[in-house]
Amino acid sequence: MAYEIVNKIYKLERVIGEPKSISFLSAFEEINFWMIIFAGFLVYIIWGFIFDFIMKEHEELDKVSLALKAKDDEIKSYESRLEILDKTIFKNREQISSNKTQIKKLEVVLNSYFFSPKKFKKRYAEFMSGWIQYMNAMKMADIKVEEAHNIGERFLDSNIPNSNISEEE
Secondary structure, eight states, X not given: OHHHHHHHHHHHHHHHTOOOOOOHHHHTTOHHHHHHHHHXXXXXXXXXXHHHHHHHHHHHHHHHHHHHHHHHHHHHHHHHHHHHHHHHHHHHHHHHHHHHHHHHHHHHHHHHSOOOHHHHHHHHXXXXXXXXXXXXXXXXXXXXXXXXXXXXXXXHHHHSTTTTOOTTO
């Protein structure tokens, strides 16, 4: 390529009026030939540096793209976990709703049970009568019988509203 350039220079000089001819071997003796070779070598070295720089940058971009891909995979993993947790939350909310409905039903049943103080006092009186008979049969002191009767009355007074209702009512 350098020979062709030098040859074209000589042909141009011939057209201009300086008739010289050049052979392939005489081209090695020309300064223009070696300047072209040197310039080509410089271009080769410069392009080598540029290519090396581009390859290093490409390698860095490759590292970045690998890191981005790893982060994308991590995000997908978290998204799938989030989806599973969302489904679990939905199921738990349904269960909570079901439990609240069940609680309301049970509260209705519990509130529908009617507690009659009169019936309780009557059953209490029957129990105390049997208990006092047992205590008398076991020959316990009258003070113990009276103490049992007082404990029962205090229980009625503190826990049963209107416990002073007589048995006849």
